[in-house]
Amino acid sequence: MYDFIVAGAGFFGAIFAYEMKKAGKKVLVIEKRDHIGGNCYSYDCPKTNINIHKYGPHIFHTSSENVWKYINSFADFNNYRHRVLTTAGGKVYSLPVNLATINKFYNLSLTPDEAGEFLKSKIPAISSPQNLEEKAISLIGRELYETFIKGYTIKQWDCDPKDLPAEVITRLPVRTTYNDIYYDDDYQGMPSGGYTPIFEKLLKDIPVELKTDFLEKRDCWRSVARTLVYTDRNLCFDILRQLRPDID
Numbered sequence: 168m169y170d171f172i173v174a175g176a177g178f179f180g181a182i183f184a185y186e187m188k189k190a191g192k193k194v195l196v197i198e199k200r201d202h203i204g205g206n207c208y209s210y211d212c213p214k215t216n217i218n219i220h221k222y223g224p225h226i227f228h229t230s231s232e233n234v235w236k237y238i239n240s241f242a243d244f245n246n247y248r249h250r251v252l253t254t255a256g257g258k259v260y261s262l263p264v265n266l267a268t269i270n271k272f273y274n275l276s277l278t279p280d281e282a283g284e285f286l287k288s289k290i291p292a293i294s295s296p297q298n299l300e301e302k303a304i305s306l307i308g309r310e311l312y313e314t315f316i317k318g319y320t321i322k323q324w325d326c327d328p329k330d331l332p333a334e335v336i337t338r339l340p341v342r343t344t345y346n347d348i349y350y351d352d353d354y355q356g357m358p359s360g361g362y363t364p365i366f367e368k369l370l371k372d373i374p375v376e377l378k379t380d381f382l383e384k385r386d387c388w389r390s391v392a393r394t395l396v397y398t399d400r401n402l403c404f405d406i407l408r409q410l411r412p413d414i415d
């Protein structure tokens with residue numbers, strides 16, 4: 168009998184399993200993909216030896232010193248800082264919107280203080296933004312919104328920003344300085360050897376069943392575990408739907 172069966176070998180599942188094992192519990196991890204690491208899985212390209220993040224680049228960022236110390240006990244992290252460039256109207260801009268973006272877009276040479284005042288002059292009076300579009304316009308004005316936020320939001324969410332809740336963009340970073348680092352967190356970086364070695368260490372002494380869909384043998388897993396832990400968001404929704412088909 169297992170104390171825990173954990174469905175999903177991503178960061179949540181692997182760290183949970185590691186900590187429970189350390190606490191003396193019997194743990195099994197079930198993973199439907201053919202590898203551990205979840206969305207953070209990385210591998211070395213055999214031709215170039217470049218470390219590839221299979222599901223998209225992942226930058227570790229946190230403002231918690233405890234979290235940073237914890238993750239650094241499993242890997243050495245480099246000093247990578249994420250900086251993003253985008254094109255609009257045939258020009259290259261820095262994102263998220265910062266003083267360089269504002270000055271280039273409006274062809275100005277504003278100081279930080281002036282940029283704050285300038286942005287205010289661009290923002291129409293919207294007392295209580297009702298959706299993402301209104302919220303974004305209330306933060307950066309219509310021109311910057313339409314150039315840098317609208318199309319990207321439609322692409323990412325596949326719907327009209329007017330149909331998305333205002334909260335989605337509450338944390339839209341807008342800087343009136345030249346700071347162009349994407350994340351604000353105190354600690355940032357990428358593990359020098361990629362993410363997968365972290366997962367190998369976390370799961371070293373824990374049995375992992377790869378290529379195994381938890382849902383296909385759910386009753387079986389339930390009969391051999393005191394507690395089941397679902398880590399994947401979609402898996403949680405699937406299980407909720409199974410348990411409560413009346414809930415959409």
Ligand SMILES: Cc1cc2nc3c(=O)[nH]c(=O)nc-3n(C[C@H](O)[C@H](O)[C@H](O)COP(=O)(O)OP(=O)(O)OC[C@H]3O[C@@H](n4cnc5c(N)ncnc54)[C@H](O)[C@@H]3O)c2cc1C
Nearest residue numbers: 175176177178179198199205206223225226380381399402
């Ligand atoms: C393109 C992209 C870029 C990102 N960039 C960043 C970033 O730069 N920084 C950052 O902090 N976060 C980033 N994220 C978010 C980050 O990937 C997640 O926060 C993190 O991976 C979540 O870990 P997790 O363990 O909760 O889930 P996951 O990593 O998704 O792991 C869940 C695991 O459960 C498995 N699973 C699902 N269903 C089943 C089933 N039925 N049976 C068995 N196993 C199952 C999945 O295969 C998966 O391996 C990014 C995400 C994406 C997609």
